[in-house]
Amino acid sequence: MAAITFSGVKKRYQKTDVVHGVDVEIEGGEFVVILGPSGCGKSTLLRMIAGLEDITAGTIAIDGKVVNALEPRERGCAMVFQNYALYPHMSVRQNIGYALKVAGMPRPEREARVTKVARSVSLEPYLDRKPGELSGGQRQGVAMARAMVREPKVFLFDEPFSNLDAKLRVAMRAEVRNLHRSLGVTSVFVTHDQTEAMTLADRLIVMNAGIVEQVGTPSEVYHRPASLFVADFIGSPAMNLLRGRLGEDGYFRHGRGGMIHLPELARQFVNRDVAIGVRPELIRRVASGTRGAVAAVVDYIEELGAARLIYADADGSPIIAVDNGNDALGTGMPIHLGFGEADIHAFATDTGRRLDEMEPERAPAASVSA
Numbered sequence: 001m002a003a004i005t006f007s008g009v010k011k012r013y014q015k016t017d018v019v020h021g022v023d024v025e026i027e028g029g030e031f032v033v034i035l036g037p038s039g040c041g042k043s044t045l046l047r048m049i050a051g052l053e054d055i056t057a058g059t060i061a062i063d064g065k066v067v068n069a070l071e072p073r074e075r076g077c078a079m080v081f082q083n084y085a086l087y088p089h090m091s092v093r094q095n096i097g098y099a100l101k102v103a104g105m106p107r108p109e110r111e112a113r114v115t116k117v118a119r120s121v122s123l124e125p126y127l128d129r130k131p132g133e134l135s136g137g138q139r140q141g142v143a144m145a146r147a148m149v150r151e152p153k154v155f156l157f158d159e160p161f162s163n164l165d166a167k168l169r170v171a172m173r174a175e176v177r178n179l180h181r182s183l184g185v186t187s188v189f190v191t192h193d194q195t196e197a198m199t200l201a202d203r204l205i206v207m208n209a210g211i212v213e214q215v216g217t218p219s220e221v222y223h224r225p226a227s228l229f230v231a232d233f234i235g236s237p238a239m240n241l242l243r244g245r246l247g248e249d250g251y252f253r254h255g256r257g258g259m260i261h262l263p264e265l266a267r268q269f270v271n272r273d274v275a276i277g278v279r280p281e282l283i284r285r286v287a288s289g290t291r292g293a294v295a296a297v298v299d300y301i302e303e304l305g306a307a308r309l310i311y312a313d314a315d316g317s318p319i320i321a322v323d324n325g326n327d328a329l330g331t332g333m334p335i336h337l338g339f340g341e342a343d344i345h346a347f348a349t350d351t352g353r354r355l356d357e358m359e360p361e362r363a364p365a366a367s368v369s370a
């Protein structure tokens with residue numbers, strides 16, 4: 001069980017900086033998922049652990065030992081890719097055992113290891129088949145078995161399931177989780193699928209444009225997003241985000257003259273440009289005249305079966321609410337939406353950072369809006 005430490009890790013390709021200084025500690029035995037949009041640097045970070053890319057600045061240590069100068073094979077990492085690239089002319093058995101054979105392991109020992117690993121990913125019945133005679137999920141299983149057979153200190157996965165259909169992905173996810181539970185090998189898994197990330201991770205590293213936005217458990221990242229980016233990126237439907245300003249009178253002004261009474265927030269962050277966020281599932285319909293209610297007009301309704309999504313407009317700010325009602329609701333109808341002030345996340349518009357985590361004296365002064 002290896003720990004991995006990133007200290008000030010940067011990556012530059014030719015003249016472009018793509019990773020801007022990553023400081024993260026991964027504990028031994030942990031399953032960490034790197035999540036972020038396309039091009040944010042996930043694969044680059046993973047490839048730097050494996051030794052497939054040079055580290056431009058900073059250090060990566062595995063079990064306390066800096067590996068910057070080590071060859072990939074000296075790092076004890078096994079990588080599973082999206083394109084599993086099996087040898088088509090070899091049997092499953094030969095594919096899994098190939099690395100051991102190259103390393104000169106005697107046949108009986110090799111056979112025993114291959115069988116054991118194949119059993120753990122339910123591939124024992126297919127050992128004598130060729131990759132062309134397997135399903136996509138089975139092939140991905142072979143790719144995992146091939147990585148496992150070397151008994152690595154660290155597993156690295158780069159979007160290994162993105163070629164599989166939705167059902168198979170879910171099955172493979174369970175497989176990987178079970179595997180991790182039984183082997184306990186430190187694992188770093190890259191994906192841009194947030195459901196995959198939330199369900200697999202002990203902790204998430206949320207990245208955006210080469211920086212780490214937040215590190216935390218799935219629950220922490222969901223319930224306490226550290227930045228506007230994370231708030232917007234995690235959750236489906238996405239968190240409602242309204243941009244505006246908090247006034248001395250206790251009102252938050254947004255959109256085309258919309259006003260929401262948020263006295264507590266206004267007291268703390270008066271005269272600031274802020275974005276406030278509320279999860280759609282924490283917004284409910286209330287009677288007109290209810291204190292703090294936001295007047296809105298229905299744009300359209302999306303039926304989900306168990307619930308429905310109300311897409312509405314509140315004075316120029318779009319709001320989505322999860323609703324369990326079954327009364328007739330249609331485009332253009334007026335509704336009132338309510339939420340608790342405690343359910344609000346507030347972010348500085350300029351820095352994107354969460355307001356209640358910024359130190360007041362270091363918080364930048366509110367910009368004067370034109």
Ligand SMILES: Nc1ncnc2c1ncn2[C@@H]1O[C@H](COP(=O)(O)OP(=O)(O)OP(=O)(O)O)[C@@H](O)[C@H]1O
Binds near residue numbers: 016040044192
């Ligand atoms: N060999 C390279 N030379 C120059 N730029 C590169 C190279 N490899 C990657 N990049 C750039 O580095 C950035 C990060 O790429 P990376 O592959 O790490 O993204 P990613 O988060 O894995 O994206 P995806 O989800 O699409 O796989 C991108 O802007 C990419 O264009």
Ligand SMILES: [Mg+2]
Binds near residue numbers: 042043044
């Ligand atoms: Mg990638």
